[in-house]
Amino acid sequence: MKTYVVGGAVRDALLGLPVQDRDHVVIGATPEQMLAKGFTPVGKDFPVFLHPHTHEEYALARTERKTAAGYKGFVFHTDPSVTLEQDLIRRDLTINAIARDEHGVLIDPFNGRQDLQNGVFRHVSAAFEEDPVRILRLARFAARFSVVPHAFAVAPETMNLMRMMVEKGEVDALVPERIWQEISKGLMEKKPSRMFEVLRECGALERIIPELNALWGVPQPAKYHPEIDTGVHIMAVIDYAAEQGFSLPIRFAALLHDLGKGTTDPAIWPRHHGHEERSVDLVKTVCERWKVPTDCRDLALMTARDHGNVGRSQEMRAATLQTMLERNDAFRKPQRFLDMLKASEADCFGRPGLENIQFPQVAFLTSVLNAALSVNAGAVAQQYLGQAQKIAEAIRIARIDAIRQLINERDEALPT
Structure with a gap:
């Protein structure tokens, strides 16, 4: 049994960025062996385990087969015979298909390091087109990697593949929750416009938010x-x-x-x-x-x-x-x-x-709000006990008076 750090942790380390979470892939193991070593199972669709001490995720190496439209239409296969390269080839982008072993040696069968250096988003294999969420993820990465070490661009062949996916209707199969999840993450990146530019270029924006x-x-x-x-x-x-x-x-x-x-x-x-x-x-x-x-x-x-x-x-x-x-x-x-x-x-x-x-x-409207909030609504209400309609109107008038006073003070301070 061998374990490797994979995906974003390797990518971000190579870019000199902080590593938030580390994901691992396990080669040559069965679920029973993982359980025997004290790992806790958490995966629903395929075997993923939490390390007994670090609580980091360890997933058994797997292959997958497309069975239906959308991002849920897959059948996964895990087996001790599945190789690291077979696991990496199913990943979305070459920059996310780099592994690092326990000695720090990088395994990079799809030249992800070169694409990192050149600032290129390139799909690993034709399997990319089987999952429409990957279009959203790539667009989100464009918003994130907009300045380090330079703005990343989408490889022409990958953009063409995404256009084909849109034309085939794959994007239409995305569920609302997943769209919101990716869009909201992209909005919180450094340059969110890049996400929407990529989505627009491939035609997905028209389908997702016309x-x-x-x-x-x-x-x-x-x-x-x-x-x-x-x-x-x-x-x-x-x-x-x-x-x-x-x-x-x-x-x-x-x-x-x-x-x-x-x-x-x-x-x-x-x-x-x-x-x-x-x-x-x-x-x-x-x-x-x-x-x-x-x-x-x-x-x-x-x-x-x-x-x-x-x-x-x-x-x-x-x-x-x-x-x-x-x-x-x-x-x-x-x-x-x-x-x-x-x-x-x-x-x-x-x-x-x-x-x-x-x-x-x-600043003006902030002052207006503060002036209105300064009105003691409780004190005003005490003058009209049991008269709810008069209370509401009296509070409203008091707030208008406070705002009018603010405006008058502003106008008096203006140069003549």
Whole structure:
């Protein structure tokens, strides 16, 4: 029985990156032998075991055979006779098909080290096309390996293979949970735009999220958007959100905030009147399709609806600002409202050529929220005990007055 470290741990070590988890493959062993050595079984579809002391994963070497569409349509075969190379050939990319033995010797039958040095994503074998999740994983890797040691590119033959997979409908067999899992991970990488660029290039983006794919080629007013193209704008927005280290809900909201621009009447382009309402409906559709978690869905809906109002907020009256706070449940969930401001900030700065402009709306609306929150709702309510309707209105009026005072103080401080 021999064990090897495989996959991401070897790849990241060769790239000089921190190694988070180590996976092992075991050659020449049976499940019974693993159990006898104290390993704990955890695999459902094929034998995977946890080391009795380190708790790292050890998988028996295996081969696989495609039996149905999708990423679950496989039959796995494990046997002591399965070789290391037979196990490695079933892996997705050459850079993930490198093994290291207990003495530190690398086994690299598919020239993965060369592809690491050249910054190339290349599939190991034709088995790549049997699992559509590999398209998503490759796209996610493109977002991750965008700067170390240089941006990785997809090998032409691998891109052609992915296009063929899309044409054959393999991507259509992906389950929503798995799509969300990969997309959400990709959004949290250093340059998430690269994920969507790869998906778009191979045609998968149109199948997975056609609402986003439709934004490329849609013009915006050059005065406000030097990049013109809405799809290009969205990519700059999510990259800005990544650069700022924003959370997943904020990045997801930034990704979807302008979906409605892909459905407005071309006769009014580059204007997009009413796109916010259209965006809200489309965000709902995408979130239902992917079974998106509530926190991501709710922030995306808020941002789609109100990002334009955030931009216009300094011109609004106190009552209108109070209505915005109420509409977004800002008094119960103030942090979520502040997160919406961050997504709107990303929208502002995600415009190549206007990166150095000011966006004082974030600070202004933060002050508006704090002014409204400073109202002692309990004290107001004491004046109208037993009169619920009057209490609610009195609190609302008090908050409007607090916001109006803030606006007046701001205006008085402006130079004449």
